[in-house]
Amino acid sequence: xxxxxxxxxxxxxxxxxxxxxxxxxxxxxxxxxxxxxxxxxxxxxxxxxxxxxxxxxxxxxxxxxxxxxxxxxxxxxxxxxxxxxxxxxxxxxxxxx
Amino acid sequence: xxxxxxxxxxxxxxxxxxxxxxxxxxxxxxxxxxxxxxxxxxxxxxxxxxxxxxxxxxxxxxxxxxxxxxxxxxxxxxxxxxxxxxxxxxxxxxxxxxxxxxxxxxxxxxxxxxxxxxxxxxxxxxxxxxxxxxxxxxxxxxxxxxxxxxxxxxxxxxxxxxxxxxxxxxxxxxxxxxxxxxxxxxxxxxxxxxxxxxxxxxxxxxxxxxxxxxxxxxxxxxxxxxxxxxxxxxxxxxxxxxxxxxxxxxxxxxxxxxxxxxxxxxxxxxxxxxxxxxxxxxxxxxxxxxxxxxxxxxxxxxxxxxxxxxxxxxxxxxxxxxxxxxxxxxxxxxxxxxxxxxxxxxxxxxxxxxxxxxxxxxxxxxxxxxxxxxxx
Ligand code: FES
Numbered sequence: 050x051x052x053x054x055x056x057x058x059x060x061x062x063x064x065x066x067x068x069x070x071x072x073x074x075x076x077x078x079x080x081x082x083x084x085x086x087x088x089x090x091x092x093x094x095x096x097x098x099x100x101x102x103x104x105x106x107x108x109x110x111x112x113x114x115x116x117x118x119x120x121x122x123x124x125x126x127x128x129x130x131x132x133x134x135x136x137x138x139x140x141x142x143x144x145x146x
Numbered sequence: 147x148x149x150x151x152x153x154x155x156x157x158x159x160x161x162x163x164x165x166x167x168x169x170x171x172x173x174x175x176x177x178x179x180x181x182x183x184x185x186x187x188x189x190x191x192x193x194x195x196x197x198x199x200x201x202x203x204x205x206x207x208x209x210x211x212x213x214x215x216x217x218x219x220x221x222x223x224x225x226x227x228x229x230x231x232x233x234x235x236x237x238x239x240x241x242x243x244x245x246x247x248x249x250x251x252x253x254x255x256x257x258x259x260x261x262x263x264x265x266x267x268x269x270x271x272x273x274x275x276x277x278x279x280x281x282x283x284x285x286x287x288x289x290x291x292x293x294x295x296x297x298x299x300x301x302x303x304x305x306x307x308x309x310x311x312x313x314x315x316x317x318x319x320x321x322x323x324x325x326x327x328x329x330x331x332x333x334x335x336x337x338x339x340x341x342x343x344x345x346x347x348x349x350x351x352x353x354x355x356x357x358x359x360x361x362x363x364x365x366x367x368x369x370x371x372x373x374x375x376x377x378x379x380x381x382x383x384x385x386x387x388x389x390x391x392x393x394x395x396x397x398x399x400x401x402x403x404x405x406x407x408x409x410x411x412x413x414x415x416x417x418x419x420x421x422x423x424x425x426x427x428x429x430x431x432x433x434x435x436x437x438x439x440x441x442x443x444x445x446x447x448x449x450x451x452x453x454x455x456x457x458x459x460x461x462x463x464x465x466x467x468x469x470x471x472x473x474x475x476x477x478x479x480x481x482x483x484x485x486x487x488x489x490x491x492x493x494x495x496x497x498x499x500x501x502x503x504x505x506x507x508x509x510x511x512x513x514x515x516x517x518x519x520x521x522x
Contacts, residue, residue, distance in 0.1 A: 094406075119445065120388075141389045142391065145393075
């Protein structure tokens with residue numbers, strides 16, 4: 050769906066649900082997810098509807114993911130970092146993990 | 147045709163949980179009811195409360211309060227069913243039994259003594275409470291942290307979705323023809339020839355009876371009909387997490403997981419009547435205790451905090467009164483608008499509809515108790 054500009058920055062490696070994903074320094078986690086074709090990053094806590102990054106500017110909260118063990122972070126507001134572990138979320142989070 | 151001088155059988159003053167429950171009960175009795183409320187910016191405990199239907203800590207120092215609370219707890223399931231039948235809304239009442247968690251031996255001893263005092267009062271009712279040590283407790287609450295030494299438990303304790311209760315009551319009264327009048331702050335009340343005339347910011351409302359259910363504002367209103375409602379408002383704060391999978395199947399006095407998955411933490415007391423402020427240190431203390439009780443909450447995100455002003459009578463017990471100087475004027479006032487909602491709807495409202503409080507049930511709650519020494 051999305052295509053990178055030719056002169057994007059240096060390569061950064063992270064994992065999404067354990068799977069290695071290659072992205073670029075300066076990407077937000079949301080941009081990295083979309084570039085990798087991950088357009089569903091969570092399901093909602095009440096109806097279980099799928100959600101993916103939408104506004105990309107911190108207002109819609111549709112892009113919530115778990116980053117390095119911290120749940121419900123806004124992927125569009127967090128820059129990627131080498132070795133980052135991103136997990137998609139399913140419904141309500143479980144307390145204690 | 148009715149005379150224009152008396153538009154309503156009863157004017158209920160206060161559109162919160164106490165007023166709405168009373169108005170609904172009156173409408174069920176066939177009364178024509180006006181419910182006078184302030185506007186959206188009113189200080190409103192009904193939108194800030196903790197939503198427990200709570201028995202185990204009520205009534206130390208006044209045994210009839212414990213009995214009154216048990217009565218409401220027992221009536222709550224039927225009350226919720228009636229509301230569901232009328233509105234289609236489920237207020238999510240559950241009574242799985244509740245805990246008061248203790249984080250030190252001293253706390254557990256204090257708790258055990260408090261329940262002993264409650265139990266040993268003349269006229270005490272059995273709230274079936276027990277003190278559980280850690281080994282017993284962990285079987286029912288497997289996620290407690292190492293600091294929890296024990297708890298008290300009562301099977302009569304429960305909780306509800308109180309915002310939905312508030313909405314449901316307002317839906318139910320509208321369906322029963324109660325006239326809801328927002329932005330009608332009552333400035334003065336006079337009684338003339340058996341009719342109450344309530345002066346409001348939007349004109350006069352006339353009614354045969356008046357029920358004052360305006361929370362802390364009863365302090366201002368009650369003297370207008372020859373009654374007293376001594377209050378001491380205080381501020382409480384609540385901290386709420388994101389929605390989590392169900393892990394806690396019993397409410398505790400200070401922490402509960404709602405039907406929607408959020409975890410509410412609360413129970414702070416501050417001498418303040420400013421509802422717009424939050425004291426960070428108070429929130430921090432609430433959360434610190436919550437994490438000692440349930441360490442697995444450490445990774446949960448906090449999504450909301452708020453403060454609200456508790457409706458609190460001077461001694462913490464309810465006030466139900468009827469006026470001698472202004473026959474037909476009543477005060478319905480308490481801290482526990484959620485817990486006692488079933489009583490207000492199903493027991494107190496019918497008394498007001500009949501025109502007299504049933505002394506066998508509510509005599510101990512007259513505000514006259516505040517003036518015992520003065521009147522000898
Ligand atoms: S995409 Fe809207 S808040 Fe992140």
